[in-house]
Amino acid sequence: MSISDKDSTDKDITDQNSTDSDTLININHLSSAYGDRQVLNDINLSVEQGEILVIMGGSGSGKSTLLRNMLGLMQPSSGEILFEGKNICHVNKSEMLKLRRKMGVAFQGGALLSSLSVGDNIKLPLRQHTDLDENTINIMARLKLELMSLANFEDLMPSELSGGMLKRAGLARAVIMDPKILFFDEPSAGLDPVTSVELDQLILQLRTAMNMTIVVVTHELESAFTIADRIAVLFDGELVTTGTVDEIKNCTDERVINLINRTPREMKIDADKYLSRLTKGAS
């Protein structure tokens, strides 16, 4: 790319910076698909500085796909995602790397590297991206581990941790570089109620302690209502509504009411037809 090309790209990026200064992420008309299967349809959503936004929805509603798009792990079929005004769908590789350093991601199962100890996993981003000496790296890692109540587990391997500990270790690694925004995929999934509540408290403490913007993807209602400043509800790849916890609780949309009341979808099973098919198969 020539210098003039680069200048024009920078200008384009600056032009896109015209969004509200309190908005960290702006998603405009985002659609995404796996092959022929459309998963997200025309999503418009914003993430404000310092807020905890919970993306909520049932299984297959598209929340994880939305998260993968926001992380730049997946290219949308149309639309744009502006992070600090920069369209992450079209930035070059080095620009994307810079943006990634402002993001922290805690994956559902922790996604710790199985060949490294918990401590080495947490130190990995510091070792890769900074020139800090080993002593400082050790201190920083220990601080984050203490914050996650994992101070005595630094030398253990990921396979020796429980599900909740893996999530907390993943969270420690996600915040080790003090990112501007933290993405957390299904913090409560697979955890007992007590550990789940502990993790919710941890997310709230993190926001207070580190003044971080947090995006949480979950299908757990209690967890969402505890931690969220705003909730975005997805249903079958469409954004049904966004609002505060009270607004969501009082929402009149049937799909949101069904989600809150845990009403199962109507199963269209014709018992007679099913039985006749079964007997046909047997004969």
Next chain:
Amino acid sequence: MFAQIEKLGAHTIQIFEEFGRLLMFLGQVIFSVFSRPFGFRDLVKQIAFIGARSMPIILLSGLFTGMVLALQFYDVLARFGSVDLMGSAVSLSLIQELGPVMTALMIIARVGSATCAEIAIMRSEQQFDALTCMAISPFRYVMVPRLLAAIISIPLLTAIFNLIGIVGGYIVGVFIKDLSGTAYMQTIIDTITWSDLRMSIVKSFLFAIIIIWISMGKGFFVHLEKGVSGAEAVGRVTTKAVVASAITMLFADYIASSFLI
């Protein structure tokens, strides 16, 4: 009939697609060799895994291969009254062919399968996504140390296999078949030329790249396995990686031999 042709066509397209995907994967790994920072610690760790920890099986298999070769050659050479040439026969067979091939097969069994399974599990557990999100290239961090470690370790293991095989031949020839030890060694020195050694070195480099490339690539694309997921997919790609590595290695052996002999 048409259905069978259609099936064959679909299968052929699938093979070409997979080969193309693996080639692009190799290109990305080679491109990442030149990116920074270089993971020296990871390289040493992988050399220890591929090289040092493979030593016992290489020593054992090399010794027994050399011993069996000596027994076989003694029987054949005795019919022609040329048992004095046993040193040459054993060493040439080992250096030109059996050393690189047997070492490669041992490495496929020990390292290729483990590498493929490890990478497939990393993929399934979103560890590559995690690396990407940490602005760390999975190719540079995970693949490059393995590729370089294989390129460094496998030729060295092949050389050790050749040496220990010659020692095995010596044990059988001198201590069991009462041949002259000096004659055994002298015929080796007289026969082996630089071109024989070059063939061994070239083949071992080639096999190193093939083994690690296919093992890593198959593991990396575990999510594209049709109809299976999780542990079953990991098991399936590992089996495929071992079979594909062995067949590709033997095919490359034929090509390399036809150019180098």
